[in-house]
Amino acid sequence: MQTISLQTIIHLVFGVSQRALRQAHFRGSHAARVPSISPKPRRRRVDILRPEVAGLVIGLTKAAAIDFAARNVRVNAICPGGTHTAMFDRWIKDGAVEQHVLASHPIGRFADPIEPARVALFLASDEASFVTGVALPIDGGLVAA
Structure with a gap:
């Protein structure tokens, strides 16, 4: 059983964020974070801390x-x-798990990796130069449901 404490996660997120923001500051650019919102079953302690x-x-x-x-x-x-x-x-290789997770996505499918990547590219682009402080769900309606 793998156990990760909330304190460890906080230190990891904060440390990575500090480094990314320092590098972005030098470039006058964009820093992004990717928190998970997927509805994984609660089998490990880290899953319980997901929200x-x-x-x-x-x-x-x-x-x-x-x-x-x-x-x-x-x-x-x-x-x-x-x-x-x-x-x-x-x-999700287990068919029952796949159907359970798929049912939680109102759009009725999973994303291709290019879909969240395109959103990240948009947020990092000049077209999003007035966008900051946003946590944008790319989840096929999962959060809205």
């Missing part, structure tokens, strides 16, 4: 957006739902 971790990342995103806006650094988070990746596909 708290997502809330932490979203809160840090908003706080950092305010703190760094005057320095021309935009900070946003993308919140992907089920996305076909090798890891995700291994997790």
